[in-house]
Amino acid sequence: MSNPTDLKYTDSHEWVKTEADGSITIGITQHAQELLGDMVFVEAPAVGRTLSAKEECAVVESVKAAADVYAPVAGEVIAANAELDSAPEAINSDPYGAWIFRMKPDNAADVAALMDAEAYQAHVDSEAH
Amino acid sequence: MTLKTTPLNAAHRAMGAKMVDFGGWDMPVNYGSQIDEHHQVRNDCGMFDVCHMRVVDAKGDGVRAFLRTLLANNADKLTVPGKALYSAMLRPDGGVIDDLIIYFMTEQWFRIVVNAGTADKDIAWMKEQAATHAPNLSITSRDDLAMVAIQGPNARAKVWQVLPQTQAATEGLVNFQAADCGEYFVARTGYTGEDGFEVMLPKEKVEAFWYDLNKAGVKPIGLGARDTLRLEAGMNLYGQDMDETVGPLESGLAWTVDLQSERDFIGKAALLANPPGSKLVGLVLQDRGVLRGHQKIISAHGEGEITSGTFSPTLQKSIALARVPNAVNIGDAVQVEIRDKLLNAQVVKYPFARNGKGLI
Numbered sequence: 001m002s003n004p005t006d007l008k009y010t011d012s013h014e015w016v017k018t019e020a021d022g023s024i025t026i027g028i029t030q031h032a033q034e035l036l037g038d039m040v041f042v043e044a045p046a047v048g049r050t051l052s053a054k055e056e057c058a059v060v061e062s063v064k065a066a067a068d069v070y071a072p073v074a075g076e077v078i079a080a081n082a083e084l085d086s087a088p089e090a091i092n093s094d095p096y097g098a099w100i101f102r103m104k105p106d107n108a109a110d111v112a113a114l115m116d117a118e119a120y121q122a123h124v125d126s127e128a129h
Numbered sequence: 130m131t132l133k134t135t136p137l138n139a140a141h142r143a144m145g146a147k148m149v150d151f152g153g154w155d156m157p158v159n160y161g162s163q164i165d166e167h168h169q170v171r172n173d174c175g176m177f178d179v180c181h182m183r184v185v186d187a188k189g190d191g192v193r194a195f196l197r198t199l200l201a202n203n204a205d206k207l208t209v210p211g212k213a214l215y216s217a218m219l220r221p222d223g224g225v226i227d228d229l230i231i232y233f234m235t236e237q238w239f240r241i242v243v244n245a246g247t248a249d250k251d252i253a254w255m256k257e258q259a260a261t262h263a264p265n266l267s268i269t270s271r272d273d274l275a276m277v278a279i280q281g282p283n284a285r286a287k288v289w290q291v292l293p294q295t296q297a298a299t300e301g302l303v304n305f306q307a308a309d310c311g312e313y314f315v316a317r318t319g320y321t322g323e324d325g326f327e328v329m330l331p332k333e334k335v336e337a338f339w340y341d342l343n344k345a346g347v348k349p350i351g352l353g354a355r356d357t358l359r360l361e362a363g364m365n366l367y368g369q370d371m372d373e374t375v376g377p378l379e380s381g382l383a384w385t386v387d388l389q390s391e392r393d394f395i396g397k398a399a400l401l402a403n404p405p406g407s408k409l410v411g412l413v414l415q416d417r418g419v420l421r422g423h424q425k426i427i428s429a430h431g432e433g434e435i436t437s438g439t440f441s442p443t444l445q446k447s448i449a450l451a452r453v454p455n456a457v458n459i460g461d462a463v464q465v466e467i468r469d470k471l472l473n474a475q476v477v478k479y480p481f482a483r484n485g486k487g488l489i
Contacts, residue, residue: 037147037158037159037162037163037353038162038163038164040419040440040447041417041418041419041440041447043417043418059468061418061419061440063163063164063353063357063439063440063442064158064163064353066419066421085417092162
């Protein structure tokens with residue numbers, strides 16, 4: 001599966017979608033879910049929490065391991081995906097649909113500065129070596 | 130460092146395995162979904178590459194007497210040919226060198242299967258002890274043999290379909306008993322809590338055996354599911370649940386240690402002199418989250434630590450083995466420190482699941 005070109009990406013394997021109202025939706029990439037394997041638990045950040053860029057704010061756990069999810073940019077958490085409480089495996093089956101949380105970014109420019117799909121793929125390839 | 134490979138390495142890759150470095154071995158962690166593989170074994174059957182484990186043959190007059198000294202469990206429990214015994218092998222100070230299975234074949238031949246990561250250390254220790262206690266014995270590492278575990282309610286029937294020549298000799302085997310069928314050594318043992326066989330065979334035949342099993346409908350299972358299956362079954366993993374720094378009595382292995390008989394064995398004096406201050410119990414997490422090794426346990430009787438933790442696909446809950454103070458009892462409520470939170474867990478009697486069913 002290739003990475004959708006309408007999304008932005010981080011070097012810690014989150015994807016970021018900019019919504020019409022300027023808020024952003026965050027999940028983990030196809031590559032990240034494949035590395036982790038069968039997902040069994042997701043802990044999203046509390047709504048209202050203020051995050052700085054690259055701050056640890058959520059946890060995804062597979063049978064195999066726990067992994068931190070980081071805030072892609074600074075901002076405030078405005079929503080968390082409660083559906084993942086009962087269906088964490090949605091991250092495996094639909095990584096770009098199974099969002100984890102939403103933020104209102106402090107600066108839209110921070111989002112624009114994240115990697116595009118091509119740069120992210122190059123990052124994944126470089127980590128494989 | 131170059132990873133070691135088993136004779137099934139190419140087969141794993143051809144079957145779509147995700148390979149990982151497992152203690153220096155290039156091994157399959159899964160072939161897709163680890164959870165599906167887990168259920169496959171509980172409900173039907175699956176096959177595991179366990180060629181990295183080591184088969185050791187101890188041969189000669191007096192082999193039983195040697196094992197009586199070498200091992201914490203009592204080789205004298207084995208009276209019927211082929212019967213197997215699980216035992217810890219201890220240091221003089223009572224620390225666990227390894228856990229292993231011995232098969233009594235004849236009074237001149239016991240077969241021993243040891244863990245991959247400890248094999249060289251184990252064999253060196255056995256040879257050193259044999260030099261003192263039984264210099265005429267031969268201790269031979271069977272590097273010419275491969276091993277495949279076929280596990281699940283339908284496992285034995287699948288093996289008979291692929292190796293019909295072994296059926297007559299193996300259909301009467303009880304649990305924990307093996308038969309030497311020429312090139313194939315077939316043992317009704319395993320590490321999953323399900324029925325099945327572990328088959329030892331010449332290395333050059335193992336790839337064909339693996340593909341024949343697959344053609345008969347047996348799916349390959351990775352090390353990921355092997356770990357969740359053994360943990361549900363309440364089976365210890367060497368290096369996690371016990372090691373050289375802890376004794377068998379602190380590791381849930383009291384049932385394998387014979388302190389009743391007159392027999393002396395290496396480590397016995399240390400076990401008698403140092404009664405255990407802690408014990409291994411099962412935990413079931415009641416809050417949402419996943420128990421993992423090394424998480425701290427807080428009980429009314431002091432602190433403990435998780436030795437192995439995971440998500441149980443059978444119970445759909447997180448489970449663990451944990452070393453806790455002796456005063457902690459089955460049914461007690463404890464807390465587990467996970468990241469910056471204290472989550473609630475209950476102390477339970479394990480195993481958690483066996484023979485296709487949850488037991489909690």
